[in-house]
Amino acid sequence: MQLIIDTEHNLALWAADRYERLLAEVPEAVLGLATGSSPLRVYDELAARVAAGTMSFASARAFTLDEYVGLPAGHPGSYRRVIDEDFARRVDFADGAVQGPDGTASDLSEAAAEYERRIVSAGGIDLQILGIGTNGHIAFNEPGSSVHSRTRVEVLSEQTRTDNARFFGGDIDAVPTRCLTQGIGTILEAREIILLAIGANKASAVAAMVEGAPSERVPATALRSHPRVTVLADAAAAAALTPEARASARSADAVRA
Numbered sequence: 001m002q003l004i005i006d007t008e009h010n011l012a013l014w015a016a017d018r019y020e021r022l023l024a025e026v027p028e029a030v031l032g033l034a035t036g037s038s039p040l041r042v043y044d045e046l047a048a049r050v051a052a053g054t055m056s057f058a059s060a061r062a063f064t065l066d067e068y069v070g071l072p073a074g075h076p077g078s079y080r081r082v083i084d085e086d087f088a089r090r091v092d093f094a095d096g097a098v099q100g101p102d103g104t105a106s107d108l109s110e111a112a113a114e115y116e117r118r119i120v121s122a123g124g125i126d127l128q129i130l131g132i133g134t135n136g137h138i139a140f141n142e143p144g145s146s147v148h149s150r151t152r153v154e155v156l157s158e159q160t161r162t163d164n165a166r167f168f169g170g171d172i173d174a175v176p177t178r179c180l181t182q183g184i185g186t187i188l189e190a191r192e193i194i195l196l197a198i199g200a201n202k203a204s205a206v207a208a209m210v211e212g213a214p215s216e217r218v219p220a221t222a223l224r225s226h227p228r229v230t231v232l233a234d235a236a237a238a239a240a241l242t243p244e245a246r247a248s249a250r251s252a253d254a255v256r257a
């Protein structure tokens with residue numbers, strides 16, 4: 001697990017460079033997209049580079065991590081709508097190139113299995129971007145999720161619904177109780193993973209992920225078994241790491257191509 005600690009701005013530049021190199025080498029790369037606050041500066045930087053004509057997503061495809069169950073298409077809180085607004089429609093993906101799990105399906109188990117099949121038939125994910133929950137979740141794999149879990153229905157924890165109420169006008173009761181999420185086993189099959197952690201409320205989850213004993217109680221610790229993970233943390237999110245871990249980290253400048 002490579003650890004880079006820097007400002008949110010510099011971390012976004014580092015991540016955008018990584019996308020730029022990947023798409024230059026493999027224009028039809030398959031990307032894994034996270035919704036939420038953590039990747040927003042990366043998405044801004046990627047949109048700016050596409051607008052400047054220095055990179056293109058025209059041949060790429062993408063799969064989102066998760067979706068709430070029961071929100072109608074177009075609901076402002078639905079992750080499909082959020083990823084379109086935050087990223088997909090700001091770059092030059094071809095129509096239909098970005099897919100997400102169908103949280104409105106009448107048969108959710110079948111929708112989950114179908115989503116796994118779609119990822120496999122696309123050849124798997126080349127580069128997955130992740131955030132981390134304050135409780136250590138990745139995608140919506142809440143504490144207790146198996147490292148072997150696949151895309152499935154998951155019940156959202158009270159903590160996650162509280163954290164995400166900000167996307168529903170501050171009303172926790174408006175946050176759905178269930179979601180469809182890629183499993184940890186699904187995520188671990190991505191060939192490369194970048195996890196972004198921004199802000200003091202992520203500090204204890206980051207410390208547990210990087211230095212704690214691997215445990216299903218902290219789903220993000222599963223990433224320690226993956227051969228190609230880069231954790232990008234700002235100083236606030238890195239604050240609970242031991243001095244040794246912080247000393248082993250690099251700055252984004254030091255590793256930018």
Ligand code: F6R
Binds near residue numbers: 065130131133139
């Ligand atoms: C989003 C997702 C979640 C978020 C996590 C952090 O698709 O799967 O795991 O990455 O909840 O959310 P933010 O970035 O909003 O703090």
